[in-house]
Amino acid sequence: MAGLHETLHKRPIIFALLATATVLAGTIVTMLYPMLRPEMHPRLENLKPYTALQLAGRDIYQREGCFYCHTQTVRPLKTEVLRYGEYSKAGEFAYDHPFLWGSKRTGPDLARIGGKYPDAWHYRHMENPRAFFKESNMPSYAFLKERKLNPEEVERHMNALGFPYTREEIEALKDKTEMDAIVAYLQVIGTAVKKKEVQVEAKVVEEINPLSGKPEAIKKGKEIYEKNCEICHGDDGKGGIGPTLRDNVWLGKEGEISDGKLFSIIADGTQAGMPPFGTQIDKEGIWSLVSYIRTLQEKK
């Protein structure tokens, strides 16, 4: 073999051709060949191309390098599905030029961020992440509010990708800011896949709070509240992005609510935009929270 090589490295052209063939072997098998297979081009039935506003948001997501700190792919691992929701499917990304799965999770994964919080949450969080999470290291993106979109540019981008749009849709962009666009994009990410039902033991629940009125539970509930709930429901439940917890209106209807019902709202979230906390807070924690929330109602 060394003899063969003696000849080979006197002949640069043959050497270069052989090196090219060597480099192409893996290229063909792992990159070109898969590209010819349908499994590399799947599309979920209810997946839609981005609207003009969403694409404008995605452009901003790219421009600001969001994907260097946020991934967009939930791995099929138990705790990952618990934390973020249903694991990512190949068919979700058919309109993603390029994919934005990322390689580092300094902040949370965003593959299931769409619809998790109300729009108002995102506006305020993007403006000042540390107003929500004291220990967050995310930069503030308040400047996005000051910048208007350029409808012609967005239209050009829509055309390049061949996404359908209407004239009205493009015209409506001139009143939109970059912040509107990025929130619209965040709210559509991962929504082609149905939300995963929460699957923790805490779901099986008694109707009556076993920790009702216990001082330690109220104290613990307050701590949990400050960490998880205050962002939206305000100081001592006076309200904010989410409704006040001091009155007797629950899910838009006035009237008493049972402990069990309150528990499941916290654990499973609501259609109105409250995320589920059943995967984040254990059963005892949620009951403590219920105990604490009951003390707020007395405050009104």
Add this chain to the structure above:
Amino acid sequence: MDEYRYDHQTVKGFIVSSIFWGVVGILIGLWISIQMWHPAANIQPYFTFGRLRVVHTNGLAFGLGVGAIFGIFYYITMRLCRRPLLFPRLARFHLYLFNAAIALAALSLLAGYTQSLEYAELEWPLDIGVVILWMIFAINIFGTIFSRREEQMYISLWYIIATVIAVAILYIINNLSIPAGLLKSYHLFAGVNSANVQWWYGHNAVGFVFTTPILAMFYYFLPKSTGLPIYSHRLSIIAFWSLVFAYLWTGAHHLVYTPLPDWIQTVGIVFTMFLIAPSWGSVVNGYYTVGQDWERAKNNYLTKFFILGITFYGLQTVQGPTQGLRIVSQLIHYTDWVPGHVHMGTMGWVTMTVAASVYYIIPKIYNTEIHSVKVANIHFWLVLIGQLIFSITMWITGIQQGALQKAVNPDGSLKYTMVEIIAKNYPYWEMRTVGGIIFTIGMLFFIYNIYMTIRKGKALQQA
């Protein structure tokens, strides 16, 4: 006359340019390391983490790395072919174009023009510039090799040839895009396919910028500095072909547990494991080379750079494949472990070997000695300590991040929120900055040493 024919000016120009871009890249690295634990260090809109990180990676990979590769390869090629470059003026033009391209690249990235493909962020007009740069380089290198006056092509030339070919294929394919404006384009490929093309490219950017060219330097400058021939020619042949073959199969280890079809992931992981063999082929060859006459080798101040460098290469090429395994990937993927891994390679192997090569070349060009071996030794120890602090800190925090994200309560609910996990990273992120500062000081000693040597050399020339 001889000066120009042998193109020392171009070689030196590339080396000085690469050092300049290296300083820029390292300082931005320090800055973003501070942003990790001190968010007020973000200055909107141009100097946020999201925009600076890409200037750091591109600045060092393409400014420092590729700049050094161009210059040092010109130097090596001329000597191994026993003749000046075929087109010396083209090489000089290459140098100017290179600096213009890197400057424009940095500005365009800060302005937010990016393809969002890691290590292929530059927008399409700049991509065309990069392709022209490599074409000029290829014309000169191949032209010089074809008209060489030495019959045998030495190992380093094999690696140079493979580097040029692979970079061309990788760079052109992954940068295929749909233009949507002067500085905006969309990847031609979508979704899963886009991911597969990108990481086929991404991993081989590591392979053919941070591995094969640096091995070319190692195989040339280790024997030159120590006066000892490479231990096994046969081993270097086997290592070369198996490395160049296997690398292209491995990109999917970046996509373990993603929606990419499982078989591609598995093929990627298998070839990644195989890659340990050719990598260690070069490591072993390096060790046995100095082992032939250690008494002699250890007296040269550059030996420790090369041997520590190749040792980090060896560790890197065991740690890397381990990370590809599903059981390891699920813990450390997406955590700070990975920057720890990358920086062992870049700060430990690449920078160590490039710096030692520069230490060899600059005095040769001026026919003098290095300004100070003592300063070089201080440089060596500082970059070594800085890099170890950086990497080890990141490995610890990476394992912690992975473990905390997986931690569950007895009832199966998650134990920690993401913010609670982030809060625990701060001391480690601060420690990384400390490691970075020590490394940077080490590099300043290096630059001082090179500057003084050039000054001495110029004085000699005038005398």
